[in-house]
Every structure is written in C-alpha cells, then in structure tokens.
Amino acid sequence: MDTRQLAAFCAVVERKSFSQAAERLGVTQPAVSLQVRSLEKRLGRKLLDRSGRRVEPTEAGMALYRGAQRMLALEGQLIDELEAGEEGELLGTLEVGASTGPGSTVVPVLLCEFQHENPKVAVSLSISDTQSVVDRVAERELELGVVGAARRHRGVVFEPFFRDEVVLACPPGHRFAGQTVTLAQLREEPLIVMQEGAGVRQVIEDELRRAGTRLRDLEPRLELGLQESVKSAVAAGHGVTFISRTAIEADLAAGTLATARVKGLDPAREISLVRSAGRSPTRAAEAFLEFARERL
Numbered sequence: 193m194d195t196r197q198l199a200a201f202c203a204v205v206e207r208k209s210f211s212q213a214a215e216r217l218g219v220t221q222p223a224v225s226l227q228v229r230s231l232e233k234r235l236g237r238k239l240l241d242r243s244g245r246r247v248e249p250t251e252a253g254m255a256l257y258r259g260a261q262r263m264l265a266l267e268g269q270l271i272d273e274l275e276a277g278e279e280g281e282l283l284g285t286l287e288v289g290a291s292t293g294p295g296s297t298v299v300p301v302l303l304c305e306f307q308h309e310n311p312k313v314a315v316s317l318s319i320s321d322t323q324s325v326v327d328r329v330a331e332r333e334l335e336l337g338v339v340g341a342a343r344r345h346r347g348v349v350f351e352p353f354f355r356d357e358v359v360l361a362c363p364p365g366h367r368f369a370g371q372t373v374t375l376a377q378l379r380e381e382p383l384i385v386m387q388e389g390a391g392v393r394q395v396i397e398d399e400l401r402r403a404g405t406r407l408r409d410l411e412p413r414l415e416l417g418l419q420e421s422v423k424s425a426v427a428a429g430h431g432v433t434f435i436s437r438t439a440i441e442a443d444l445a446a447g448t449l450a451t452a453r454v455k456g457l458d459p460a461r462e463i464s465l466v467r468s469a470g471r472s473p474t475r476a477a478e479a480f481l482e483f484a485r486e487r488l
Contacts, residue, residue, distance in 0.1 A: 197230055200213065201231055290339070298463075335477045358459050361449050369452060377412055387415055422435060
C-alpha cells in the first residue's frame with residue numbers, strides 16, 4: 193500500500209480539512225485530494241464523509257486510520273534503524289513541545305544534555321500552553337509533549353513524569369512572605385493568574401473547587417499569557433500569584449520572589465509526558481524517555 197496515500201489520508205482525518213492537511217504536509221490541496229481519491233478507488237470504499245463543514249472518517253475510514261497510524265509509525269522506526277550508523281549511533285530528529293512551566297525549566301536542560309550525548313539527533317523544543325501541546329501531539333506535529341496537567345483527549349496517552357509543587361508567590365518583604373494565609377486574606381490582595389489553558393491554572397481551579405470555592409471568587413485582577421510576565425508583575429509588586437515552584441527556584445535563590453502557603457490548599461501537579469495514542473515512538477524518542485527517567 194502506498195504510504196504517501198496513507199499519510200495524506202491520515203492528515204485529512206487529523207485536521208478534518210483537505211486544505212489544512214495540505215499545509216501540514218507541505219503540498220497542494222489538489223495533490224492531497226488526488227492521493228485520497230486514489231486510495232478510495234483502490235480499496236473500493238468511501239473513507240471520508242465530505243458532506244459537512246468538517247471532513248469526517250466513515251466507519252471504514254476510521255478502521256483504516258487506526259491501521260495506517262501503526263503502519264506509518266513502523267515505517268518511521270524502520271527508516272531510523274536503517275539510517276543508524278554502523279555502531280548503532282542514534283540519528284534522526286526529536287520534536288518536543290512543552291507547557292510554559294516545564295518548558296522554561298526542566299525540559300530544556302534535559303534536551304541539551306540528551307543532545308550532547310547524541311550529537312547526530314536534531315532536537316527542537318516549542319513552548320505553548322498545555323492544551324496546544326496536547327493538540328499538536330494528537331495531530332502528530334510533535335513527537336512528545338511535557339505538560340503540567342493531564343487533559344482528557346482520546347488521541348493521546350499521558351504518563352506521569354515528575355511531581356511539581358504549586359506555591360503562592362509574592363514580592364520579598366510582602367506581608368504574606370513566609371506565612372500561612374487564609375483565603376479571606378488572599379481576597380484582599382491583587383491576584384494575578386495565568387490565562388485559561390495553562391496547567392497551573394487548572395491545578396488551582398481544581399484545588400479551590402475541592403476547598404469549596406472558585407477562582408473567580410478570589411476576584412483575579414490581572415490575567416497574563418506568559419509565565420515570565422506573571423513573575424515580572426509579581427516581582428514588581430503588582431500582586432501575588434500561584435505558580436510552579438520549579439519555575440521560580442532561581443528567583444527564590446536570588447531573593448527577587450518569596451512564597452507563602454494558603455490554609456486549606458495543598459496544590460501540586462503531576463508533570464506528564466504526552467505521546468500519540470496511535471503512534472509508536474521513534475528510536476530517538478524512546479532514547480530520550482529512558483534518558484529523562486534516569487535523571488528525574
């Protein structure tokens with residue numbers, strides 16, 4: 193079976209659009225349409241329902257999609273093995289995505305150390321919010337993801353990676369610094385939060401819900417999209433925030449931020465690895481996973 197046809201078909205199923213599939217594959221839309229039509233003609237089955245606003249797989253198409261994912265993954269593994277050097281040297285590429293917390297702390301260090309030991313592996317890291325990373329892994333744009341909250345998604349598998357405490361950060365010298373405060377006291381302070389989709393925000397929303405309240409009850413004053421922006425705003429004295437302890441270790445050591453505890457809350461998050469449910473990891477990805485687990 194022509195793997196180019198299968199790749200085009202899988203891209204359409206994942207993107208639910210011929211034009212977006214073409215963009216992902218770096219070809220024209222007519223080329224993708226031709227590959228899919230040729231595949232349908234060869235199999236004598238309708239594989240895609242084109243009647244709605246989005247392209248959806250038929251029952252036969254979904255069955256083929258699951259098998260095609262395995263076949264394409266196997267092809268990638270075979271190519272990796274054949275391209276390996278005579279001494280089994282690791283080659284290829286490793287594309288990883290991470291949410292802002294682990295993406296600005298642990299993951300870059302791990303990737304740099306891994307690449308130093310495997311210099312012929314081309315490594316790339318893209319950083320965005322948790323939901324975007326999960327979506328891109330599901331769409332097979334990324335080999336692996338590292339995120340701060342496990343969100344339900346049928347196209348991916350989450351694996352525990354390491355545990356990260358979430359703390360209340362404030363400026364040094366703030367009345368909260370080093371103290372345990374109540375939710376009532378917290379309501380008196382300007383609260384800065386990460387935008388929706390951020391892993392830390394989901395952890396805090398869940399923890400507050402368990403405590404019988406909601407984030408909006410704390411009346412957040414400012415919502416920011418970047419973790420660095422949140423840290424800068426807090427350090428400048430504009431408010432307090434919930435944030436990953438790992439993300440502010442350097443700031444705590446430098447004395448530019450301090451922490452506090454909130455009575456009745458014990459927020460922490462499981463940093464998770466994300467991989468596609470229908471895709472076997474490449475040799476480079478398997479090697480990185482083993483490398484990372486040995487160091488965490």
